[in-house]
Amino acid sequence: MNIISSESAKAKADKAYALFFVKESILFSKVLSAKGESQVESVLKGIKDGPFEDLEFLEIDGCNTFFVDAAKERGLSTLDHLRMAAYRLAQRTMKRQVPCVSLFLADAADEQFKAILHGLHYANYKFDAYKSKQKENFQVTFEIVAGDRAAAFKKIAEEVAVEQKAITLARNLINTSASDLYPAAFVEDAKTIAKYTPGLSIKVRNMKQLEKEGFMGHVTVGKGSSHEPHMITLSYDGTKFATGKSAGKSAGKKGRTSRDHLVIVGKGLTFDTGGLCLKPAKSMPEMISDMSGAATALAAIQAIATLKLPVKVSAVCCLAENAIGNKSVLPGDIFKAKNGKTVMVDNTDAEGRLVLSDGLAEAGLIGATHIVDLATLTGAMVRALGYAVTGFFSNDDDLALMVINCGEACCEKFWSMPLEEEYADALKDKFADLKNTGSDAGAISAALFLQEFVPENTAWTHWDIAGTAFVTKKWKYTEYGATGFGVQTLIELARELG
Ligand code: BES
Ligand code: ZN
Ligand code: ZN
Numbered sequence: 275m276n277i278i279s280s281e282s283a284k285a286k287a288d289k290a291y292a293l294f295f296v297k298e299s300i301l302f303s304k305v306l307s308a309k310g311e312s313q314v315e316s317v318l319k320g321i322k323d324g325p326f327e328d329l330e331f332l333e334i335d336g337c338n339t340f341f342v343d344a345a346k347e348r349g350l351s352t353l354d355h356l357r358m359a360a361y362r363l364a365q366r367t368m369k370r371q372v373p374c375v376s377l378f379l380a381d382a383a384d385e386q387f388k389a390i391l392h393g394l395h396y397a398n399y400k401f402d403a404y405k406s407k408q409k410e411n412f413q414v415t416f417e418i419v420a421g422d423r424a425a426a427f428k429k430i431a432e433e434v435a436v437e438q439k440a441i442t443l444a445r446n447l448i449n450t451s452a453s454d455l456y457p458a459a460f461v462e463d464a465k466t467i468a469k470y471t472p473g474l475s476i477k478v479r480n481m482k483q484l485e486k487e488g489f490m491g492h493v494t495v496g497k498g499s500s501h502e503p504h505m506i507t508l509s510y511d512g513t514k515f516a517t518g519k520s521a522g523k524s525a526g527k528k529g530r531t532s533r534d535h536l537v538i539v540g541k542g543l544t545f546d547t548g549g550l551c552l553k554p555a556k557s558m559p560e561m562i563s564d565m566s567g568a569a570t571a572l573a574a575i576q577a578i579a580t581l582k583l584p585v586k587v588s589a590v591c592c593l594a595e596n597a598i599g600n601k602s603v604l605p606g607d608i609f610k611a612k613n614g615k616t617v618m619v620d621n622t623d624a625e626g627r628l629v630l631s632d633g634l635a636e637a638g639l640i641g642a643t644h645i646v647d648l649a650t651l652t653g654a655m656v657r658a659l660g661y662a663v664t665g666f667f668s669n670d671d672d673l674a675l676m677v678i679n680c681g682e683a684c685c686e687k688f689w690s691m692p693l694e695e696e697y698a699d700a701l702k703d704k705f706a707d708l709k710n711t712g713s714d715a716g717a718i719s720a721a722l723f724l725q726e727f728v729p730e731n732t733a734w735t736h737w738d739i740a741g742t743a744f745v746t747k748k749w750k751y752t753e754y755g756a757t758g759f760g761v762q763t764l765i766e767l768a769r770e771l772g
Pocket of ligand 2: 548624
């Protein structure tokens with residue numbers, strides 16, 4: 275797929291045109307003048323009474339014209355409808371092998387233009403690394419006719435390309451089989467990314483170092499596997515890119531200072547068998563996605579550094595394989611976490627919270643002011659909110675509001691869940707300070723457990739992406755597999771903090 279921007283449409287024999295419409299009206303009215311007002315109006319008159327939903331492709335005066343309904347799916351925001359419309363357009367034109375399509379968008383607002391570009395990019399994603407034959411997508415050129423917005427749109431197009439590259443990275447990592455993407459393999463990928471991303475540095479701890487420094491959550495979860503656990507800390511400091519404007523802005527934002535340091539902590543279980551508390555066979559293949567949090571954290575910081583956002587951000591990837599072996603953690607075992615609290619492993623399948631206890635401790639050690647942890651943490655969250663909405667928790671109302679707003683801006687839905695104190699006692703253990711299971715409110719118990727490891731005076735939010743990271747049937751712009759959920763909201767959060 276090529277996306278080119280031009281001030282006006284250049285005539286070309288084999289070119290098609292795309293019109294976005296919501297019910298009877300066409301979006302971006304300059305489409306009309308560009309194609310000849312009377313012409314399109316008469317077409318619209320002709321089709322107004324017809325079955326509008328069926329209309330998608332017409333020939334007007336020898337030109338192929340695609341009609342894309344931007345309000346088809348229920349429950350999506352206007353911007354997401356636009357993404358879906360662009361996604362469908364790209365799919366159709368690729369299928370019909372249309373070489374070039376002109377989109378008249380001079381009237382589109384920045385966020386509408388951004389939504390359309392994201393939609394086009396999503397259609398280009400495929401994961402066929404394991405197919406015996408790889409097929410190239412047909413290369414459609416989308417000509418964005420931007421009028422006097424050409425310069426502004428070019429900048430947005432560059433940003434979207436960076437964001438989509440990161441989303442693709444996350445999705446590819448998540449979709450890769452666990453025997454190919456074990457902790458040390460993830461580390462190699464992260465090292466390569468750090469090497470080719472200016473301003474991004476990386477620190478890696480292996481099993482020996484983790485044990486020596488007391489990051490026992492990783493050791494406890496990972497010791498049953500032949501693939502040893504690792505923890506990665508990626509760092510980026512963009513404060514030197516702060517302009518006078520954004521430096522001044524941060525002082526005006528409530529409670530925020532130029533010393534803000536956002537740390538993203540990701541659950542990176544490259545596979546989760548459940549350990550000795552073995553998972554049922556049916557739900558196991560999907561556990562290749564149990565490193566979605568770590569992949570999303572890595573992808574987000576890659577984009578944040580590439581975009582040179584004026585903010586300090588780190589990403590901690592907590593990598594382990596929850597496997598069965600003669601060294602596996604046993605139910606009833608007790609270990610001492612990095613922050614000194616002792617934990618009894620009541621259920622070896624509640625392993626994510628154990629590695630995250632180390633990730634949260636590391637976030638504190640490197641000076642986090644804001645922490646986002648994201649994890650495919652509980653089946654309870656899948657049952658509560660499904661695949662379309664991420665349930666999140668926070669100890670800070672300002673940060674919670676930012677999560678909702680940033681999510682909305684990039685079409686990722688979040689729902690605030692309570693850190694209900696009434697369930698906190700259920701985490702207490704007879705012998706140890708805590709156990710890794712709690713009340714029947716599974717997602718809340720997991721969040722309350724994590725809260726025990728949040729460094730003092732730190733704004734924290736936990737995103738349980740168990741339902742949203744990976745879909746087993748088509749959802750929005752994902753056919754099957756990893757969605758890339760969270761990458762965009764994290765980038766948006768970094769923009770907001772910068
Ligand atoms: N990785 C799973 C959670 C999960 C379930 C992710 C479905 C994606 C889809 C997690 O490690 C887990 O097994 N959690 C247990 C916790 C329980 C034993 C307290 C769960 O939710 O059943
Ligand atoms: Zn588990
Ligand atoms: Zn897990």
